[in-house]
Amino acid sequence: MYAVITLISGLLFGLGLAFSEMTNPSVVIGFLDIFGDWNPSLLVVMASAISVGMIGYSVQRKRTTPLFSGKWQIPTLQQIDSKLIIGSSLFGIGWGLSGYCPGPGLTALVNNPSEGVYFVAALIAGSGLHYFQAYITNK
Template sequence: MFAAITFISGLLFGLGLAFSEMTNPAVVIGFLNIFGDWNPSLIIVMASAIAVGMLGYAIKNKKVKPWIAKEWQVPSLKHIDAKLLIGSSLFGIGWGLSGYCPGPGLTALVNNPSEGMYFIAALVIGSGIHFIQMRVTQK
C-alpha cells in the first residue's frame, strides 16, 4: 500500500510540474526575472503548494498517526543557521541561473538532454560533496 501511494503521489507531483510548466526553464527564469520580462504565472503554483502544505499540517495536528506510516515525519530543526542560509542561497542561485531545480531538472534528461546531462552531473557532484562533508563532520 505504501509503495502504491508513493507512486501515485510522485506521479501526481510530476504531472503537476509538467502541467504548470515548472519543467520549462524559460518559464521559471521568467518568473524569477522580476526586474525584466516578469512572468507571474508560477504564483499560482506556489500558492497551491503552500495550500497543500498547510492542509498537510492541519491533518497532522488532528490525527495522532498518519494513515500509512508508523509516525509523522516533519522537520525537527526550527532555527535559522549559516548552513541553511548558505544552502538555500546556493539553491536559489543555481535555480535562477539554470531554471531547473532537482525535480523538474530530471525531466531535462528527456526534454533537453544536452542541458539535462550537465544539470544532473552537477546535481550528483554537489550531492556527493555534501555527503562527504557530512561524513567528515560526523567523525
C-alpha cells in the same frame, strides 16, 4: 500500500510540474526576472503548493499517526543557522542560473537531455560533496 501511495504521489507531482510548466526553464527564469520580462504565472503554482501544504499540516494536527506509516516525519529544527543560509543561497543561485530545481531537473533528462545531463551531474556532484563533508566532519 506505501509503495503505491509513493508512486501516486510522484505521478501527481510530476503531472503538476509538467502542467504548470515548471519543467520549462524559460518559464522559471521569466518568473524570477522581476525587473525584466516578468512572467507571474508561477504565482498560481506557488499559491497551490502552499494551500496543499496547509491542508497537509491541518490533517497532521488532527491525526496521531499517518495512515500508512508508524509516525509523522516532520522537520524539528527551528533555528536559522549558517547551513540553512548557505544551502538555500546555493539552491537559489543554481535555480536562477539554470531554471531547474531537482524535480524539474530530472525531467530535463527526457525533455532537454543536452542541458539535463549537466544539471543532473551537478546535482549528484553537489550531493556527493555534502555527504563527503558530513562524513569528514563526523569522523
